[in-house]
Amino acid sequence: MKCVKCGQKAAINMRHHKLALCKDHFLEWIPAQTQRFIEKYRMFSLQDKVLVAVSGGKDSLSLWDILQRLGYQADGLYIGLGIDGGIGYSNESQRLCEEFAKSHGLRLRVVSVGAEFGETIPELSLRTIRGKEKPCAVCGLTKRHIMNRAARDGGYDVLATGHNLDDETATLLGNTLNWIPGYLVRQGPVLEADKPGLVRKVKPLCRIYERDMAAYAILRGIEYIYEECPHAVGSNSIFYKELLNNLEAERPGAKINFYVAFLQAKENGLFAAQADPDLDKLHACPSCGQPTSAPGMCAFCRMTAKA
Ligand code: SF4
Ligand SMILES: [Zn+2]
Ligand SMILES: [Zn+2]
Numbered sequence: 001m002k003c004v005k006c007g008q009k010a011a012i013n014m015r016h017h018k019l020a021l022c023k024d025h026f027l028e029w030i031p032a033q034t035q036r037f038i039e040k041y042r043m044f045s046l047q048d049k050v051l052v053a054v055s056g057g058k059d060s061l062s063l064w065d066i067l068q069r070l071g072y073q074a075d076g077l078y079i080g081l082g083i084d085g086g087i088g089y090s091n092e093s094q095r096l097c098e099e100f101a102k103s104h105g106l107r108l109r110v111v112s113v114g115a116e117f118g119e120t121i122p123e124l125s126l127r128t129i130r131g132k133e134k135p136c137a138v139c140g141l142t143k144r145h146i147m148n149r150a151a152r153d154g155g156y157d158v159l160a161t162g163h164n165l166d167d168e169t170a171t172l173l174g175n176t177l178n179w180i181p182g183y184l185v186r187q188g189p190v191l192e193a194d195k196p197g198l199v200r201k202v203k204p205l206c207r208i209y210e211r212d213m214a215a216y217a218i219l220r221g222i223e224y225i226y227e228e229c230p231h232a233v234g235s236n237s238i239f240y241k242e243l244l245n246n247l248e249a250e251r252p253g254a255k256i257n258f259y260v261a262f263l264q265a266k267e268n269g270l271f272a273a274q275a276d277p278d279l280d281k282l283h284a285c286p287s288c289g290q291p292t293s294a295p296g297m298c299a300f301c302r303m304t305a306k307a
Pocket of ligand 3: 285286287288289290297298299300301302
């Protein structure tokens with residue numbers, strides 16, 4: 001198989017795009033695609049200050065790499081969850097983010113959940129849900145709270161996350177199978193800051209396959225954590241990703257078609273009548289000042305307030 005641009009030996013064959021590229025052309029193509037989607041969905045400009053949420057994984061570190069190559073002002077945010085899982089998951093992912101920042105001369109902000117709130121994610125979940133379930137709901141709530149606060153207080157125009165096409169289609173499949181209109185309305189490449197205190201969120205990699213992002217990280221020589229968070233095992237999102245991979249193996253391009261057709265349907269007004277039911281109820285949490293639809297304090301402040 002040969003690179004369609006230069007005829008050299010191809011390093012990757014993307015059946016979903018009917019495109020084979022050599023290493024050099026692939027390493028140019030991924031940032032060019034990312035730039036295309038940043039512009040298409042009007043995510044941010046060269047004048048904006050961007051905060052990239054980095055986890056130590058391939059997608060977020062590659063996103064940070066791509067943004068700085070494209071000339072954007074992008075700082076990183078690492079959230080220390082305090083998850084060990086027998087593999088020192090949080091310590092290792094923090095180390096890799098710090099190494100990446102240092103070697104690229106970039107600024108990394110670190111927020112440790114344990115140091116800041118007195119309890120790590122496993123401790124918080126043990127106290128609040130008595131460890132009966134996975135800590136993912138507690139973890140998701142905490143990450144959203146910290147990401148919004150760090151971006152708002154740090155004076156950033158936008159928060160960027162490394163969600164790739166596989167993440168987005170797995171979420172979309174879950175929302176569609178359960179037919180959750182409120183989530184479908186809000187899913188997309190950009191989540192607008194439609195209330196005071198909310199920071200704009202964007203997903204510049206939302207149209208790039210996970211497999212291609214892994215190839216980018218490896219070919220670019222980015223050192224990232226291979227292990228998933230130990231709590232991700234058995235999650236719905238992994239199950240949906242496997243289903244979609246089976247579909248993709250038979251029908252190359254199925255994932256990108258599913259996602260782009262959804263965005264097109266939204267643009268054509270499919271969900272126009274479905275206003276976000278929580279938007280009108282939003283008010284500032286009396287404890288942290290972040291917008292919430294819960295009566296009184298926000299869910300995060302209620303969870304971290306000890307009895
Ligand atoms: S899988 Fe791990 S990082 Fe992801 S939400 Fe669950 S606990 Fe948090
Ligand atoms: Zn080439
Ligand atoms: Zn609050």
